Every structure is written in structure tokens, then in C-alpha cells.
Amino acid sequence: MATMWHCQAVTSVSTAGAVRQGSLRELNLAVVLRRIAGADRPPSRADLAAATGLTRATVSAVVDDLIGGRLVAEAEPAPRTGAGRPARGLVLADHGPAGLGLEVNVDYLAACVVDLTGAVRHHVVERADLRPVSPADALTRLAALAADAHTAAVRDGLTPAGVALAVPGLVGAGGMVRLAPNLGWRDVDVPGLLAGHRLAEAVDGIPPLVVENEANLAALGELHAGPPGSASFLHISGEIGIGAGIVLDGTLYRGARGWSGEIGHIPVHPQGRPCRCGGQGCLERYAGQEAVLAAAGLAGADLPADTAASRLAELAEAGDPATLAALADAGTALGVAVAGVVNLLDLDTVVLGGGYAPLAPWLRPPVVAELSRRVLTAAWSPVTVRPAALGARSAAVGGASSVVRRIIDRPAGWLTRTG
Amino acid sequence: MATMWHCQAVTSVSTAGAVRQGSLRELNLAVVLRRIAGADRPPSRADLAAATGLTRATVSAVVDDLIGGRLVAEAEPAPRTGAGRPARGLVLADHGPAGLGLEVNVDYLAACVVDLTGAVRHHVVERADLRPVSPADALTRLAALAADAHTAAVRDGLTPAGVALAVPGLVGAGGMVRLAPNLGWRDVDVPGLLAGHRLAEAVDGIPPLVVENEANLAALGELHAGPPGSASFLHISGEIGIGAGIVLDGTLYRGARGWSGEIGHIPVHPQGRPCRCGGQGCLERYAGQEAVLAAAGLAGADLPADTAASRLAELAEAGDPATLAALADAGTALGVAVAGVVNLLDLDTVVLGGGYAPLAPWLRPPVVAELSRRVLTAAWSPVTVRPAALGARSAAVGGASSVVRRIIDRPAGWLTRTG
Numbered sequence: 001m002a003t004m005w006h007c008q009a010v011t012s013v014s015t016a017g018a019v020r021q022g023s024l025r026e027l028n029l030a031v032v033l034r035r036i037a038g039a040d041r042p043p044s045r046a047d048l049a050a051a052t053g054l055t056r057a058t059v060s061a062v063v064d065d066l067i068g069g070r071l072v073a074e075a076e077p078a079p080r081t082g083a084g085r086p087a088r089g090l091v092l093a094d095h096g097p098a099g100l101g102l103e104v105n106v107d108y109l110a111a112c113v114v115d116l117t118g119a120v121r122h123h124v125v126e127r128a129d130l131r132p133v134s135p136a137d138a139l140t141r142l143a144a145l146a147a148d149a150h151t152a153a154v155r156d157g158l159t160p161a162g163v164a165l166a167v168p169g170l171v172g173a174g175g176m177v178r179l180a181p182n183l184g185w186r187d188v189d190v191p192g193l194l195a196g197h198r199l200a201e202a203v204d205g206i207p208p209l210v211v212e213n214e215a216n217l218a219a220l221g222e223l224h225a226g227p228p229g230s231a232s233f234l235h236i237s238g239e240i241g242i243g244a245g246i247v248l249d250g251t252l253y254r255g256a257r258g259w260s261g262e263i264g265h266i267p268v269h270p271q272g273r274p275c276r277c278g279g280q281g282c283l284e285r286y287a288g289q290e291a292v293l294a295a296a297g298l299a300g301a302d303l304p305a306d307t308a309a310s311r312l313a314e315l316a317e318a319g320d321p322a323t324l325a326a327l328a329d330a331g332t333a334l335g336v337a338v339a340g341v342v343n344l345l346d347l348d349t350v351v352l353g354g355g356y357a358p359l360a361p362w363l364r365p366p367v368v369a370e371l372s373r374r375v376l377t378a379a380w381s382p383v384t385v386r387p388a389a390l391g392a393r394s395a396a397v398g399g400a401s402s403v404v405r406r407i408i409d410r411p412a413g414w415l416t417r418t419g
Numbered sequence: 420m421a422t423m424w425h426c427q428a429v430t431s432v433s434t435a436g437a438v439r440q441g442s443l444r445e446l447n448l449a450v451v452l453r454r455i456a457g458a459d460r461p462p463s464r465a466d467l468a469a470a471t472g473l474t475r476a477t478v479s480a481v482v483d484d485l486i487g488g489r490l491v492a493e494a495e496p497a498p499r500t501g502a503g504r505p506a507r508g509l510v511l512a513d514h515g516p517a518g519l520g521l522e523v524n525v526d527y528l529a530a531c532v533v534d535l536t537g538a539v540r541h542h543v544v545e546r547a548d549l550r551p552v553s554p555a556d557a558l559t560r561l562a563a564l565a566a567d568a569h570t571a572a573v574r575d576g577l578t579p580a581g582v583a584l585a586v587p588g589l590v591g592a593g594g595m596v597r598l599a600p601n602l603g604w605r606d607v608d609v610p611g612l613l614a615g616h617r618l619a620e621a622v623d624g625i626p627p628l629v630v631e632n633e634a635n636l637a638a639l640g641e642l643h644a645g646p647p648g649s650a651s652f653l654h655i656s657g658e659i660g661i662g663a664g665i666v667l668d669g670t671l672y673r674g675a676r677g678w679s680g681e682i683g684h685i686p687v688h689p690q691g692r693p694c695r696c697g698g699q700g701c702l703e704r705y706a707g708q709e710a711v712l713a714a715a716g717l718a719g720a721d722l723p724a725d726t727a728a729s730r731l732a733e734l735a736e737a738g739d740p741a742t743l744a745a746l747a748d749a750g751t752a753l754g755v756a757v758a759g760v761v762n763l764l765d766l767d768t769v770v771l772g773g774g775y776a777p778l779a780p781w782l783r784p785p786v787v788a789e790l791s792r793r794v795l796t797a798a799w800s801p802v803t804v805r806p807a808a809l810g811a812r813s814a815a816v817g818g819a820s821s822v823v824r825r826i827i828d829r830p831a832g833w834l835t836r837t838g
Contacts, residue, residue: 255765
């Protein structure tokens with residue numbers, strides 16, 4: 001429905017009869033809410049009427065519904081700039097529905113709550129090496145974290161209305177995790193294992209639980225949180241595994257089966273180190289966290305991902321030669337893989353996310369050097385390489401934001417519930 | 420405008436006033452023509468009325484316009500299957516506008532004519548090593564070939580209504596060829612150099628000359644000519660250079676600046692052979708035509724691209740060990756690069772096109788072997804690797820087809836001209 005109102009010349013050739021009252025109301029709610037969400041400054045009811053072509057009476061009725069349903073609130077009055085009483089601007093409510101974002105990764109669990117305005121209201125990370133833990137036990141621990149987040153949200157006056165769960169692996173139909181090689185998961189029925197846990201209120205049109213690749217959700221997080229401008233970028237999540245989210249024209253590109261972005265398994269040395277995946281010379285074996293720690297002389301230190309990145313950053317900051325060499329080599333390998341991606345996709349922005357974000361000062365120069373050497377079009381327009389705005393663990397925030405986005409795109413389901 | 424008629428619920432919230440008569444006629448023409456183009460069997464006027472929601476009188480008037488403008492024709496009567504006179508089915512006209520597709524490549528020039536039905540009505544290839552020739556001279560020769568194709572089209576009752584020109588390089592704004600490394604072109608103003616040659620009739624809404632990367636046009640050719648089913652695929656044009664066209668959900672993905680698909684410069688051996696592009700270890704140096712000829716002991720034979728592919732195929736067919744080894748090595752290098760692409764994009768189909776098409780029997784096994792080893796998701800759904808339906812030189816046909824597609828999408832411009 002994103003561009004529906006651009007198609008106004010259409011009914012002339014459609015076979016549709018009269019628009020049903022129900023769907024018309026739904027459409028008006030969505031149109032008005034999206035205007036409020038996308039406005040540069042809080043619009044008044046009159047602004048909304050002018051922008052949508054709806055009558056003022058209709059706008060007022062729709063806005064009353066949205067305020068009553070805790071989707072919209074009146075902003076603080078603007079300072080008076082002229083004669084007359086200033087109209088109250090309308091903003092998204094920070095006390096209505098919220099998205100719950102969860103993440104299970106190799107060495108941590110995370111839960112966060114994002115409200116309708118996009119603000120992160122709660123964010124908890126629990127460190128744990130989940131490799132020796134069964135999927136059922138890992139998900140039970142995650143559910144406990146989620147329940148705490150839910151409680152915190154409700155205490156804040158929010159109502160979690162959908163859950164997005166990030167996993168470092170391939171997600172198949174129905175949320176089945178086909179393979180998460182670094183977790184050792186294979187064919188894990190995540191929704192089944194979480195079935196006993198009600199994590200969010202049931203809302204028509206909002207899936208109660210979406211399971212998605214963590215690199216994809218992290219890219220969505222970057223899309224929502226990152227600087228405006230580039231709507232097409234590659235977001236790389238550097239953890240023990242390396243995943244990428246590809247955003248093309250503001251939309252996450254998921255691939256034929258939702259399995260895009262496995263940049264960690266791009267071969268960078270085809271005859272090189274064997275990889276857990278069965279391949280050989282995969283990027284992950286040269287630029288994944290374990291490879292970097294080993295090269296820096298920290299093998300076996302068994303640090304959690306964010307600690308590992310911070311520790312490497314500290315050592316690099318202090319000028320430790322082994323760490324600097326390890327990061328330079330990792331950046332070169334990353335640059336080789338990314339050069340291939342840019343040659344293929346002609347992207348102008350590459351975002352270093354996850355554990356790469358705090359290491360960007362050292363990874364960026366070798367990445368840029370490889371891009372300059374290897375990208376055919378580098379001479380005409382260099383590729384921007386920058387750290388992620390959300391940094392490490394953006395997947396949970398991206399997931400929660402995607403829930404919020406769904407509510408904004410289709411508010412009627414939420415209002416029916418409260419109605 | 421591709422999906423306009425799906426938006427019928429929209430005027431209720433639009434700010435549009437009455438639909439202008441002109442735009443309504445244009446819309447009706449496009450809707451009816453696209454129905455005819457996409458129908459499984461020739462629809463009658465009554466079928467069209469039922470399918471579009473237009474009145475029979477409107478459909479009849481629209482169809483009269485389309486027939487008068489040589490866009491539509493009445494099909495031969497269907498065999499009688501019941502009582503009554505069978506209604507005449509409507510088909511796209513094979514005596515109306517046509518697309519002119521041109522290609523300038525390293526060792527050949529090509530021109531072809533495609534009519535509205537998609538049939539290739541004329542196709543001429545002229546072999547010539549264009550590396551020592553100036554861009555102006557090369558384009559003058561191409562213009563002569565294009566003039567011959569134009570004459571042949573007119574003799575057939577067709578009217579060339581737009582030109583697409585394929586080049587093996589990066590095309591910038593305004594049809595400027597930024598770089599065609601294997602031709603030695605840099606910043607060549609192709610439309611400027613062709614300005615003296617009127618190659619097609621001017622039609623409102625149809626660009627008189629589109630310059631496009633050859634791998635992109637070849638992929639479009641495959642999209643139009645290939646087997647139905649997969650609307651997402653990677654089409655690889657293996658010539659002296661190696662380019663790829665990426666089709667996602669039936670649409671060519673062109674990248675941020677139209678420079679996507681440079682698969683020939685994906686690094687497969689980062690410390691390997693230096694490449695003309697300034698990089699090192701690019702796929703092209705291992706699987707491009709020159710590399711394969713050299714490995715097969717045919718270096719310096721200076722064969723035109725299609726002759727080179729045929730010659731290699733003959734030698735492989737005859738069991739020549741050097742040729743078989745050369746093709747196996749090229750296929751392995753290609754498989755390494757394509758494995759990276761599939762890991763990144765999750766595509767389920769890879770098409771071997773251009774000079775690779777006749778070599779597919781030998782290239783396919785090593786490509787498939789590398790994909791099986793290196794694609795993370797290979798166990799769940801293997802990637803289909805097949806030769807291109809159009810084979811070598813599909814770029815000119817793809818270009819001509821893209822012109823035809825534009826006319827079908829926007830017939831009013833053409834009718835105004837004839838009107």
C-alpha cells in the first residue's frame with residue numbers, strides 16, 4: 001500500500017464497485033498516520049486535510065480515532081509566530097503500541113523495545129556462550145529476557161504488539177531456522193519452541209512472531225536509524241559470523257528464499273582455509289571475529305563479541321603491532337569481498353556494523369584501499385565506507401523497528417483490537 | 420504505470436480532480452494493449468471488456484485505434500467449437516512499430532530488428548576487430564549496419580521506433596560511455612557521434628537512442644526469450660570481457676548509477692594475475708575468452724568471439740586435452756565468483772550467455788561443483804545453471820525487445836505520431 005495515493009487516475013478503468021466503508025476507513029487511517037509519521041514538523045489537522053485531500057471533518061474524525069487508540073498525540077504547542085491561536089501539531093504517540101526485538105546470537109541474547117516514534121525504550125543484553133546450549137534452552141532463556149522487556153514496556157505505558165527475532169542463520173518458511181552454522185543449529189523450529197510464551201498482544205495484521213536473519217534486521221535498523229540520503233547500501237554485521245543486509249532503494253532485498261547476504265561465505269582465497277560451511281577460503285575465515293582474535297594473539301580468549309571488539313579496539317588504540325596487523329589483514333580480506341559486491345551491485349555506500357562498528361577506524365582504510373584498486377567504477381564515484389549508526393547489536397533494534405513500521409503501515413488492525 | 424489498475428480503492432483519498440480525457444484515453448489504450456500482449460490466447464473484444472471493466476463500446480473504440488495504428492491485428496478465426504460465429508481474437512501486429520537493437524563489441528558489430536510480437540525479423544553481425552578503430556569510425560560502421568537494418572525493416576512493412584545500443588562498458592548519464600576497457604574507450608559521447616544518423620522515427624515517449632551496458636541488455640533479452648518461470652536470475656555474458664545482468668522479480672537491477680553486473684572484475688585470486696582494470700586476480704583473467712584461448716593453446720589466434728567459442732566447442736567435442744583442461748579451469752573460476760554472487764543474492768538460476776552458451780556443456784559441471792561446495796544454502800535448493808535461450812549476441816535482441824516493450828507500455832505516443 002505504500003504508494004497507493006499516487007494512482008489516482010485509476011478508478012476510471014477498474015472493475016471495482018463502490019469502496020467498502022471498512023476499507024475506506026482503514027485507508028484513511030493509514031494515509032493520515034503515515035503523513036504524521038513522515039512529516040518534517042508536527043502537522044495540524046488543517047495541514048493534513050490539505051496534504052491528503054480529505055475533508056477537515058474526515059481528518060478530525062480520523063485523528064480522534066488515532067489519538068483514542070494511542071497511535072497519535074498532540075504535540076506541545078509551538079511558539080506563537082503570528083496572530084491567532086496556533087493549531088496543535090500532531091505527533092506519533094510514545095505511549096501506545098511498541099515493537100519487541102529479540103536476538104539470539106553465538107555469544108549473547110538481546111531484547112529491546114522500540115516505541116512508535118522509533119525511540120529505543122528498553123535494551124538488555126545478556127552474555128552467554130550459546131554454542132553448548134540446546135536450541136530449546138537458548139530460547140527459554142531468551143523468552144525470560146523477552147518477558148522482562150515486556151514488563152518494562154508495560155510499566156512505561158507501552159503495549160508490545162509484535163515480536164521480531166534475529167538469528168545468525170538461514171531462516172526458512174514458518175520461521176524454521178534451517179542452518180545457523182556458528183550456533184550449531186540445524187532445522188530448529190523456533191516458533192514451535194517459543195509457542196508456550198506469549199510475548200506480545202495479538203493484533204490483526206501484525207505477525208505475532210517474525211524470525212529473520214540478524215544481518216537483515218540489522219540493515220533495517222540502519223535504514224531507520226542511519227543518516228538520511230543513501231537508500232541503497234550494504235550493511236555488514238561482523239560477528240563470529242559475517243552477514244550482510246542489502247538495502248536497495250529503501251527496501252531490504254531478501255533474495256529468492258530470504259537467504260541473501262551470506263557475505264561471510266564469499267570465497268576470498270578459493271584454495272585457502274577450510275570453513276565450517278564445507279567451503280574453502282570463505283571471508284569469515286579471514287575477517288570473522290575468531291580469525292581476527294587468533295591473528296592478534298588472543299585465540300582462545302573466548303571473549304563475548306562486543307568485548308572482543310572493544311578489546312581489539314583498545315589494543316589497536318594502544319598501537320599493539322599484532323592487533324594492528326590483524327585488523328589490516330581482516331580489512332584487506334573484507335575489502336576484496338566488498339569490491340566484488342560493489343562491482344556486482346553498484347552500491348555507493350558500505351556500512352560497517354555489528355562488531356565491525358567499533359573497529360571501523362582500523363578496518364576502513366584497507367577496505368577503502370581494496371575498493372579503490374578493484375572497483376571498476378571507483379574513479380568516477382568513490383564508495384562511502386562508514387560505521388553503522390546503531391553499532392553493535394542493531395539487529396534487535398532493527399527487528400523492533402520493523403514491527404513498529406508494520407503498525408504505522410496498517411493501523412486499523414491495532415485500533416480494532418483496542419476498539 | 421505497470422500496476423496502476425491494482426489501485427482502484429484510491430480516488431477516495433486522492434486530491435485529483437476529474438481525470439483528463441487525454442490521460443484516460445492513454446490509460447485505456449495501455450490497459451487493453453497490455454491485456455492483448457499478455458494473453459495466453461487471442462482475446463476477443465468481449466474478453467477484453469470482461470477483463471478490464473471497460474464497456475464493450477469503449478473496448479471497441481480502443482481496439483479500432485490500436486488496429487488503425489498497426490499495434491494490433493485480428494487473428495485468424497479460431498476453429499468453431501460450438502454454435503454461433505466465433506469472435507475474432509486480437510493479437511499484437513507484426514507489421515507496425517519495431518525496435519532496432521544495435522551492439523558494438525570488441526570484435527563484432529550487430530544490428531537487429533524485433534517486431535511487436537517479439538519476433539526477430541532481421542539480424543546481421545559484422546565481424547571486425549574494433550580495438551584499433553577509433554570510436555567515431557566504429558560508430559560510423561555501426562550506423563551503416565543500422566541503416567541496412569532500417570531499410571530491411573521498412574521493406575517488411577515495419578517502422579523502427581526506437582534504438583537501443585549495447586556497449587561492453589560503463590554507460591553514464593546521457594549515453595556517455597565512461598569506460599569500455601576491452602575496447603579501449605573512455606568518455607566516448609556515443610549519442611553525439613551518432614547525431615548525424617537518424618536511425619528510427621521520432622515517437623513521443625520513446626527515447627530515440629538508449630545506450631546501455633551489453634550484459635544488461637542481454638539479460639533483458641533472456642528475460643523476454645527464456646523459459647517462463649524464474650523471474651530472478653543472473654545472466655552472464657562471457658566474451659573477451661565478462662559482464663552480468665541481474666534480473667530480480669522480472670526487473671533488470673541496474674545499480675546506483677547503472678553500473679551493476681561487473682562480475683568480470685570480482686576478485687577470484689586476490690594476489691593473482693594483473694587485470695587491465697588496474698585490479699588483480701579478476702575473474703576475467705581466468706575465465707575471459709583470452710584466458711581460455713591461451714590455456715587451450717590458441718593464444719594469438721585472434722578469433723572473433725563466436726568463432727572462438729565454436730572453435731573451443733569443436734576441440735572440446737573432439738576431446739582435446741588442453742581445451743578440456745582450459746574449460747574446466749575457467750568453469751572453476753567462474754563457479755568461485757558465481758558462488759559468491761549466489762551467497763550474496765540468493766538467486767536460484769544462473770544463465771550462461773554470450774560466448775559461454777555454446778560452451779555450457781563443459782563449463783556447467785565445474786560451475787555446479789563449485790556452487791555445491793561453496794553456496795551455504797546449496798543443500799536446500801540447488802541452483803539451476805543453464806545456457807541462455809538466445810545464446811551469443813543476445814544483447815542486440817534484448818535491446819530491440821526493450822524498445823518494443825516501451826511501445827507496449829505506452830502506446831499513445833506511437834498513435835499520436837501516426838494519428
